[in-house]
Amino acid sequence: MDGTILSQGSFVASSVGLSNPNPGNAEVGQSNAAYIQIPSNADWMIVRNVTQSGTAGTSGAYFNGVANAYPGVEYYWQRGMPVGAAIVKYYGNGSAVINGDTFAAGGGFTLYDPSGQSGSYAAPNVSNPVATTATTNATRPVVSTGNTAGLFVGAVVRLNSTAQTDVNGVDMVVSAVTANTSFELLFASNALATAPGVIGGAGFYRIVNTQPLYYPRNRYVTNVSQASNAVVSTSVAHGMTPGQEIRFNIPGVGAANSGMVQLNGLSAIIQSVVDDYSFVINVNTSSFSAFVWPTAAQTPCSFPIMIPFGEDTATALSSNLAQVPSVGGVQIFGSQSGILADATVNTGYLGMILGNGGVGTILTTPVLGPSGSISWSAGNVATGDLMFWVAGKSSYGGL
Amino acid sequence: MGVTNCTLQNQDPVLNECAARLGVSLRQTEDQLTRDMLAATASFINCVGGQNGDNPTEITRSDVDAIVRALLNNNAYTIMDNIEGEDKFGTAPVRDAYFALCSTQLTGNLDAVAGFIQKNQYPSPMNALRSEWGSIGNLRFLISSIGSFIPNSSSSGQNVYNIFCVGMEAYACIEQDGYSASFIYRPPIYDGPLALNASVGYKFAEVPRITNDLWVLNLRATLA
Numbered sequence: 001m002d003g004t005i006l007s008q009g010s011f012v013a014s015s016v017g018l019s020n021p022n023p024g025n026a027e028v029g030q031s032n033a034a035y036i037q038i039p040s041n042a043d044w045m046i047v048r049n050v051t052q053s054g055t056a057g058t059s060g061a062y063f064n065g066v067a068n069a070y071p072g073v074e075y076y077w078q079r080g081m082p083v084g085a086a087i088v089k090y091y092g093n094g095s096a097v098i099n100g101d102t103f104a105a106g107g108g109f110t111l112y113d114p115s116g117q118s119g120s121y122a123a124p125n126v127s128n129p130v131a132t133t134a135t136t137n138a139t140r141p142v143v144s145t146g147n148t149a150g151l152f153v154g155a156v157v158r159l160n161s162t163a164q165t166d167v168n169g170v171d172m173v174v175s176a177v178t179a180n181t182s183f184e185l186l187f188a189s190n191a192l193a194t195a196p197g198v199i200g201g202a203g204f205y206r207i208v209n210t211q212p213l214y215y216p217r218n219r220y221v222t223n224v225s226q227a228s229n230a231v232v233s234t235s236v237a238h239g240m241t242p243g244q245e246i247r248f249n250i251p252g253v254g255a256a257n258s259g260m261v262q263l264n265g266l267s268a269i270i271q272s273v274v275d276d277y278s279f280v281i282n283v284n285t286s287s288f289s290a291f292v293w294p295t296a297a298q299t300p301c302s303f304p305i306m307i308p309f310g311e312d313t314a315t316a317l318s319s320n321l322a323q324v325p326s327v328g329g330v331q332i333f334g335s336q337s338g339i340l341a342d343a344t345v346n347t348g349y350l351g352m353i354l355g356n357g358g359v360g361t362i363l364t365t366p367v368l369g370p371s372g373s374i375s376w377s378a379g380n381v382a383t384g385d386l387m388f389w390v391a392g393k394s395s396y397g398g399l
Numbered sequence: 400m401g402v403t404n405c406t407l408q409n410q411d412p413v414l415n416e417c418a419a420r421l422g423v424s425l426r427q428t429e430d431q432l433t434r435d436m437l438a439a440t441a442s443f444i445n446c447v448g449g450q451n452g453d454n455p456t457e458i459t460r461s462d463v464d465a466i467v468r469a470l471l472n473n474n475a476y477t478i479m480d481n482i483e484g485e486d487k488f489g490t491a492p493v494r495d496a497y498f499a500l501c502s503t504q505l506t507g508n509l510d511a512v513a514g515f516i517q518k519n520q521y522p523s524p525m526n527a528l529r530s531e532w533g534s535i536g537n538l539r540f541l542i543s544s545i546g547s548f549i550p551n552s553s554s555s556g557q558n559v560y561n562i563f564c565v566g567m568e569a570y571a572c573i574e575q576d577g578y579s580a581s582f583i584y585r586p587p588i589y590d591g592p593l594a595l596n597a598s599v600g601y602k603f604a605e606v607p608r609i610t611n612d613l614w615v616l617n618l619r620a621t622l623a
Contacts, residue, residue: 126550160556165454168554206551212439213432214607247612249442299554300447300454307442309612344436344608 005392007038013372013384016328017153020376021062027376028071029062031384032152034354034371035112037333041350042391044078045109047370051385057091061368063357064148064179069366071373071385072357073098077109078394083123084110084150084355088367100362105149107358107369112351114210123353126158127207135161135200139191139293140175143205144182150207151177152356154328156236157185161203165299166196170220171208172235173277186222190233190277193223193259197295215239215325215335215347216308221248223291224260224304229271230285232306237276237327240308241341243316244270246281247309251294251302258304259292260285269312272319276327311342352391417599418582425580425601427545433572434500434547436607437563443617444469450623454554457623458505458562460513460535466564466618467537470497473613475566479539485522493521496539499618501562502546506532508623509540538564553621562618569614575604 013031021029038045052071063069074089086108089098111122132145143159151157155174159167167185176184186192211217219234232246240246246268252261268281294301316323316339325335336343357369372385444466449456456462477495484492493516509515509532516534518527532540540562547561580603587594609615 129551129556158552160551160554165554168556169454169552169559171552204556213435214439217439218442247442249444251444300445300449300456302444302447305443307612308440309609344440344606346432346436346606 005390006040006042008390009036010386010388012386013374014328015374015382015384018374018382020380021065023380024378026378027062028058029374029376030356030368031371031374032154033356035351036354036389037349037351038391039350040393042352043394045352045389045391047075047354047387047389049073049372049385049387052373056094056096059093061373063366063368064177066179069357069368071368075108075370084108086370090367101360101367103358104361105358107355109370110353110355112353114213114348123209125210127209129204129206132161132203132205135159135164135167137195137197137199139195140184140186141167141196142182142184145205146180148177148180148183151183153177156208158206158208159203162201163198164196164200164296166294166296167200170235170303173237187277189275190222190235192293193291194293197297213346213348215332215345216244216342218305218307221304221306222293224263224285226285226288226290228284228286229280230283231274231278231280233278234306238279239325239327239332240270240273240279241323241325242270242272242319243311243323244308244342245310245312246270246306248306250304258294259289262288269315308342311339313339414599421582421599421601425603429572430543431545433607434545437570437615437617438547438561440609441563441615441617442612443619446618446620451621453557453621455559455619455621457508458512458620462618463512463535463538466616469616470564470566470614475569475614477537478567482521482523482526487522490520490522491516493534494537496534496537497564497566499538499540499562499564501540501542502548502560503542503544504622505560505620506542509533511623557621559619559621562620564616564618566614569611570607570609572605572607575606579603579605
């Protein structure tokens with residue numbers, strides 16, 4: 001007996017930030033991980049892929065750039081199973097014959113609890129370190145590693161490598177992943193203003209699974225343009241909205257100097273949001289010094305940051321419909337919209353992270369995960385799978 | 400034989416103990432939420448004066464001076480009055496001060512900072528708070544086992560400890576729905592149809608909020 005079903009829902013697999021893995025051809029590929037809110041936590045969960053249940057199976061779906069994965073049709077997890085585990089069912093190649101497997105090394109279900117009170121049963125706030133061999137000296141550093149498990153476009157990582165001390169410890173978004181070879185940091189819109197100044201040696205990366213509990217959040221500033229309305233870029237998604245006010249802390253004393261010291265201490269009103277990683281402010285920086293990212297030689301130092309502190313009501317009222325704090329098109333949990341978009345809110349919730357797949361224990365090749373898959377047209381238009389889920393609590397028994 | 404009427408009074412020790420523990424839990428949760436709000440929202444600078452080779456470094460006197468100077472430049476009021484010097488061996492006067500809220504892990508490093516005054520060296524130690532560790536310049540350090548840190552976020556992958564340096568009225572905890580906290584006890588007869596179990600718990604509705612971003616600065620440090 002399953003106990004009482006607490007909740008159910010559906011979602012469409014997300015392709016935000018993804019591109020056709022084989023451009024110009026109709027393909028199936030992995031989606032972004034999905035976060036499901038389950039207020040009273042869950043002891044078990046089932047996810048069914050409605051789209052793929054009505055489609056003959058294929059062994060040629062793309063996973064991390066390689067066309068060797070099966071899309072799944074059903075996924076099951078219950079408490080006691082390892083983090084990232086799932087019992088998965090998928091159709092055989094070209095058929096509707098159901099096969100079964102499990103994920104050998106994650107990619108399935110992971111409890112989400114940013115409070116950390118679920119201990120080892122949930123995703124840790126910061127993952128275990130994974131070895132890296134080198135990091136390029138570029139405004140979008142490329143990190144070489146033999147293990148990219150768990151990384152995806154949009155994931156946030158924290159680096160620690162020898163030599164490149166001005167990138168270490170600064171949370172940065174992953175913009176591209178080459179399976180088990182390397183990953184790239186930062187997008188074109190939020191690249192570092194200047195290269196770190198030195199190649200990074202061997203070290204580690206850690207995946208940052210949770211963002212600070214409260215919104216709005218301070219952020220590292222990676223670049224500020226010299227323009228009548230400057231464009232500000234941040235190292236991870238900012239979640240800001242037009243009308244919100246921020247203040248800059250730009251190091252400019254001693255060894256550390258981020259160039260545009262005229263911006264230090266100034267407040268600014270956000271005029272518009274360019275994307276998740278950059279926005280336009282009402283400050284004319286045309287005559288300011290060029291913004292630079294601190295070099296490794298300047299460390300130890302503080303980094304340029306922005307601090308949210310309020311909202312300009314006049315601007316807010318003129319752009320009311322745009323005031324939805326969001327990342328990847330999804331409103332930040334618990335945040336207000338409209339002229340109260342700047343409100344300080346606790347964004348924490350209990351839920352489940354649905355992974356985008358991993359290697360099957362029997363198959364030894366990947367099965368796409370409970371976050372669903374993306375069908376790409378020859379014109380590179382993405383269509384996400386329709387997914388349905390149920391989750392519940394069990395009333396009796398143990399792990 | 401006579402019968403004496405008496406009233407039996409029973410202070411339920413289990414419920415008393417639960418109430419005491421829940422009270423601690425409530426206030427500790429309140430602290431944790433306020434801590435997490437400050438970590439997410441407040442402005443921060445790194446300690447850079449130390450010698451441990453990390454970024455940020457361990458806390459030093461120059462870092463304390465820098466943060467005090469920044470708060471003074473931002474016109475933040477100190478929270479605590481000065482403690483006037485007295486003619487007692489081993490004591491020193493204490494300046495009027497901002498609060499610095501930090502982790503107990505930092506106590507050894509604080510001891511090593513130039514100009515550190517242990518609270519037992521205050522002219523009148525009774526003026527020190529129970530959670531206070533001591534003072535440096537115009538900062539009085541309050542420590543907690545649930546003090547804030549960011550795991551593995553220093554240059555060398557060590558934990559970075561947040562030291563929230565706050566002036567008067569820099570942040571507030573705003574009560575929602577007209578109350579701060581409720582302690583709720585339901586005896587068995589009200590808790591279930593078979594009156595088998597009692598339940599006890601608390602709930603509170605409040606939100607922490609920075610009231611002036613210039614009056615709270617997070618000084619980030621690693622351990623020496």
